Amino acid sequence: MKRIFALVLVAVVGILLFSGIYSMEGFPRYGEAEVSERVSMSYIDKNVTRENQEVVFGVSENLETGSANIVTSIIVNYRSFDTLGEVTVLFVSALGVSLLFGSFEGRLRSRYKPNFILRTGSKVVFPLILVMGAYIFIHGHLSPGGGFPGGSMIASAILLMYLADEDFRVRIDDFKKTEGIAGAMYVLLGLVGLMISNYFLSNFLDTGTVGTLFSAGIIPVVYVLVGLKVGSELTGIITDFLKGEVE
Amino acid sequence: MNSLMVLEIMVALLLILLSLLAIFSKKLITAIIYLSIVSMLAVLSFALMKAPDVAITEAVIGSGLVTAVFLFTLFSMRKEGEKE
Amino acid sequence: MIQYAGIMLILIGIYGLLTQSNIIKIIVSLNIFELGLNVFIISVGFVREGIAPILTSVNNHNGLVFVDPLPQALVLTAIVIGLGTTALGLAFARSIYRQHGTLNLDEIGGPSNG
Amino acid sequence: MVNPVLLIALPLLLAFVSIVFKAYKNNLLVFGTLLNAGLVLTLNKGQYIIGGFQPPFGINLVLDDFALTGILIINGLFLVITLMSLEKLEGFASVLLVALAGLNGLVLTGDLFNLFVFLEITAITAYILSSASKEYRYAFNYLVLGTLGSGLYLFGLIVLYAVFGTLNMADLSVKMAAVDASQLVLPSLLIFIGLAVEVKILPFNGWVKGVYSGTNSLVGPLFASVYAAGMLFVFGRIFAQVIPLGTYLRTSLVVLGALTLLAGEVAALSKTRIREILLYSSIGQSGLIAALFLSGLVFVAVMQLVNNALSKAILFTVAGQMADSTGTDEGEELQGAFLEHKIAGVGFTIAALSLIGLPLFYGFISKMNLLFGIFYSDNYWLPVVILLGTVIEGTYMVRLLVKLWTPGDEGIVSEKAFATERPLTIQSSKVMGIVVLSVVLLIGGLLPAVIQDNLTDSGSLLDEVTPAYLFDLKGGQ
Numbered sequence: 001m002k003r004i005f006a007l008v009l010v011a012v013v014g015i016l017l018f019s020g021i022y023s024m025e026g027f028p029r030y031g032e033a034e035v036s037e038r039v040s041m042s043y044i045d046k047n048v049t050r051e052n053q054e055v056v057f058g059v060s061e062n063l064e065t066g067s068a069n070i071v072t073s074i075i076v077n078y079r080s081f082d083t084l085g086e087v088t089v090l091f092v093s094a095l096g097v098s099l100l101f102g103s104f105e106g107r108l109r110s111r112y113k114p115n116f117i118l119r120t121g122s123k124v125v126f127p128l129i130l131v132m133g134a135y136i137f138i139h140g141h142l143s144p145g146g147g148f149p150g151g152s153m154i155a156s157a158i159l160l161m162y163l164a165d166e167d168f169r170v171r172i173d174d175f176k177k178t179e180g181i182a183g184a185m186y187v188l189l190g191l192v193g194l195m196i197s198n199y200f201l202s203n204f205l206d207t208g209t210v211g212t213l214f215s216a217g218i219i220p221v222v223y224v225l226v227g228l229k230v231g232s233e234l235t236g237i238i239t240d241f242l243k244g245e246v247e
Numbered sequence: 248m249n250s251l252m253v254l255e256i257m258v259a260l261l262l263i264l265l266s267l268l269a270i271f272s273k274k275l276i277t278a279i280i281y282l283s284i285v286s287m288l289a290v291l292s293f294a295l296m297k298a299p300d301v302a303i304t305e306a307v308i309g310s311g312l313v314t315a316v317f318l319f320t321l322f323s324m325r326k327e328g329e330k331e
Numbered sequence: 332m333i334q335y336a337g338i339m340l341i342l343i344g345i346y347g348l349l350t351q352s353n354i355i356k357i358i359v360s361l362n363i364f365e366l367g368l369n370v371f372i373i374s375v376g377f378v379r380e381g382i383a384p385i386l387t388s389v390n391n392h393n394g395l396v397f398v399d400p401l402p403q404a405l406v407l408t409a410i411v412i413g414l415g416t417t418a419l420g421l422a423f424a425r426s427i428y429r430q431h432g433t434l435n436l437d438e439i440g441g442p443s444n445g
Numbered sequence: 446m447v448n449p450v451l452l453i454a455l456p457l458l459l460a461f462v463s464i465v466f467k468a469y470k471n472n473l474l475v476f477g478t479l480l481n482a483g484l485v486l487t488l489n490k491g492q493y494i495i496g497g498f499q500p501p502f503g504i505n506l507v508l509d510d511f512a513l514t515g516i517l518i519i520n521g522l523f524l525v526i527t528l529m530s531l532e533k534l535e536g537f538a539s540v541l542l543v544a545l546a547g548l549n550g551l552v553l554t555g556d557l558f559n560l561f562v563f564l565e566i567t568a569i570t571a572y573i574l575s576s577a578s579k580e581y582r583y584a585f586n587y588l589v590l591g592t593l594g595s596g597l598y599l600f601g602l603i604v605l606y607a608v609f610g611t612l613n614m615a616d617l618s619v620k621m622a623a624v625d626a627s628q629l630v631l632p633s634l635l636i637f638i639g640l641a642v643e644v645k646i647l648p649f650n651g652w653v654k655g656v657y658s659g660t661n662s663l664v665g666p667l668f669a670s671v672y673a674a675g676m677l678f679v680f681g682r683i684f685a686q687v688i689p690l691g692t693y694l695r696t697s698l699v700v701l702g703a704l705t706l707l708a709g710e711v712a713a714l715s716k717t718r719i720r721e722i723l724l725y726s727s728i729g730q731s732g733l734i735a736a737l738f739l740s741g742l743v744f745v746a747v748m749q750l751v752n753n754a755l756s757k758a759i760l761f762t763v764a765g766q767m768a769d770s771t772g773t774d775e776g777e778e779l780q781g782a783f784l785e786h787k788i789a790g791v792g793f794t795i796a797a798l799s800l801i802g803l804p805l806f807y808g809f810i811s812k813m814n815l816l817f818g819i820f821y822s823d824n825y826w827l828p829v830v831i832l833l834g835t836v837i838e839g840t841y842m843v844r845l846l847v848k849l850w851t852p853g854d855e856g857i858v859s860e861k862a863f864a865t866e867r868p869l870t871i872q873s874s875k876v877m878g879i880v881v882l883s884v885v886l887l888i889g890g891l892l893p894a895v896i897q898d899n900l901t902d903s904g905s906l907l908d909e910v911t912p913a914y915l916f917d918l919k920g921g922q
Contacts, residue, residue, distance in 0.1 A: 010346040016631070039610060057392065081493070085408075096573035099573065156315075158353060159312070170293075183460075183464075188458070258337035259332045269363060278355070285363060299383050317358075372603050
């Protein structure tokens with residue numbers, strides 16, 4: 001009965017969604033979005049005053065944002081406030097998880113004993129993944145990636161160590177400290193922007209030439225902070241989830 | 248161009264099929280694995296829609312860490328967990 | 332095509348939320364809902380002739396046709412937020428399991444969702 | 446000039462710092478709430494841009510009369526409630542700091558997606574706080590419904606973005622006003638459902654019963670007054686100022702709000718536990734305020750919202766304290782409880798009577814304005830529904846007050862007078878907080894001009910349903 005009711009309801013919602021969305025005037029057909037009629041056009045032109053200007057990779061200098069990756073320029077410059085909020089969401093859910101698991105002791109153990117090759121192999125791979133993660137968040141303004149995937153990669157390196165070594169423990173307090181300090185630095189960076197140019201989170205450093213490593217003002221700084229913060233938060237979440245009675 | 252469209256349609260159909268399997272599977276562990284595959288397919292569709300940043304993030308977070316956290320949860324209560 | 336799949340995934344997720352009583356399955360449904368939403372958001376900014384919104388030494392100026400970068404930035408945020416809620420939900424699941432010894436909401440007797 | 450972004454940034458900064466210096470996190474919370482409450486008094490109205498990119502390209506904060514009222518209420522009540530129940534903080538100090546930042550962001554932001562982010566921040570803190578009762582299944586239920594709701598909100602705003610190409614509220618409201626309203630039904634409905642979960646509108650309020658009925662003297666007033674006020678302000682901002690609704694859709698949503706009002710009040714009538722009575726009353730009030738916002742009566746809706754927030758802060762504090770110290774909040778067992786706690790009792794009575802809308806109290810002023818406002822807007826069935834709701838509300842509130850003020854069957858007031866196992870104690874910090882809030886309600890009732898002028902530039906919102914902060918978007922394009 002419940003299933004039939006649910007099916008009918010979902011069918012009705014589905015018909016409403018499909019007919020509603022595709023009957024709207026101006027809703028773009030799939031693959032035919034009119035980017036030039038959206039605010040995004042200014043993000044691509046790197047100029048919100050809508051003066052036509054040419055942006056050329058490796059040539060243009062001192063633009064509004066120096067990031068070659070346009071998505072990154074939106075995340076860390078144009079909509080940086082969202083990113084601060086996003087970091088906060090992860091922060092507060094990690095906090096909630098650790099509050100819920102506060103009373104748990106010990107560590108879960110798997111039925112399968114990791115063998116020698118796995119243990120040695122992961123010890124070799126571990127630093128490689130860490131370097132890879134750091135590379136991703138430092139180069140976030142040039143190539144796909146950035147603070148979030150970079151930080152997650154660091155956390156997954158630690159996850160690998162957890163899986164490969166039964167006695168592996170991280171000192172969770174250090175991670176909490178990193179998390180707090182990185183978050184506080186992000187907000188402070190915003191406040192410095194507020195003092196220098198009267199806008200919270202403004203890009204107050206030189207933006208340099210598009211396409212070079214030191215080119216995007218505060219973007220690499222923010223991404224390093226976000227990467228560290230996300231990495232330590234996710235490590236915290238994983239450590240909390242691995243807590244439990246020793247069976 | 249044409250082969251890309253065929254690929255898109257295949258990815259779309261697989262997305263729907265596998266998410267149905269994830270919802271209807273009896274065992275929790277299979278549901279989680281199907282969810283992980285759906286997430287991988289979403290990564291593919293993000294890549295097809297020219298969104299490399301999103302694809303990387305979804306690959307690391309969506310199908311990597313989320314699956315791990317799901318499995319740890321299940322793992323911590325596996326005795327009852329596998330019966331549904 | 333992929334846009335339709337996104338909407339279908341949203342519907343499948345809602346159906347799962349309405350019918351499932353197992354907590355893990357509810358969180359799986361929620362994840363499918365969010366995935367569908369993310370696919371839909373990206374598809375809204377897709378341009379078939381467009382290229383990925385990154386300037387490189389090959390695609391080196393802003394006069395080219397790019398896909399819409401803004402939905403991509405929004406989805407990045409949404410993915411991370413989804414991870415946060417999933418982790419919290421699973422933590423709740425484990426606490427419920429410790430409290431009641433079951434993952435089935437019908438057996439616990441709370442108000443069912445939906 | 447103080448930038449209102451500090452109201453969001455400083456609590457966040459303190460929250461991050463509180464993780465590093467764990468031992469001082471309660472002190473940091475008190476410092477943060479005091480700081481915010483102080484900062485609110487120094488703000489100037491206007492538009493504040495974040496990051497230096499002009500809207501609609503960058504994110505902006507909008508501080509008009511509406512938002513100013515919102516942050517005054519939120520920061521003021523947050524301060525009072527936190528100070529009243531410091532002993533109940535447990536591990537939640539950092540979470541509360543984030544909640545404060547999130548609530549301020551909700552009311553201040555002028556960007557729809559930024560609103561989504563703050564909605565999620567606020568909602569996640571609410572999920573965590575609702576687990577304070579150790580009833581995890583209710584918290585989980587809330588989490589599922591809340592996540593689904595904000596997902597639908599996101600869906601709606603993406604459809605709007607696909608059509609109009611912008612996320613800025615002011616820009617969108619201009620562009621949407623130029624389109625036939627029937628084109629906007631789907632995104633409006635999606636956004637409505639998304640917010641209705643948090644605003645507690647039927648039939649999306651399934652989570653409220655479980656979550657509210659187990660709250661303690663910290664979480665209860667926070668949810669029922671601060672969170673409820675924040676969410677209602679967002680609802681008002683979007684549905685009275687940003688999204689234009691067609692006639693049919695508007696009427697049906699107003700009917701939904703009125704139904705929520707009636708259903709809530711009728712359900713409250715049949716309950717005996719104090720917190721359950723109050724939670725259904727909260728649902729009813731939310732329905733009423735939402736209906737007023739949807740009818741375009743922004744000013745009276747804000748008045749009613751303020752009245753509800755102030756009253757519910759007192760009511761839930763007392764009810765939560767009863768449950769915390771005696772282990773029960775069953776009306777029968779607490780007969781005559783106020784005879785020993787006269788100050789708290791008087792505060793509770795003032796709050797209850799103000800909620801009903803009796804003269805002498807702020808609730809009277811707001812209810813009168815409300816009824817006249819609706820009559821002038823040529824709507825004749827809504828006042829009838831509201832009066833009916835008020836009568837029902839009056840019935841159960843007075844019944845409850847009589848029960849709490851008169852001794853039980855034995856007729857003697859002693860420690861055995863009420864049938865609870867442990868005696869009722871109310872800390873002096875709570876009594877002081879209750880006195881402060883009651884005085885505000887009394888001042889509002891006796892000298893309405895004082896509150897009115899301070900909360901809103903009186904009348905400016907009444908006449909203008911369109912946002913006062915519209916700026917020249919075409920400039921430069």
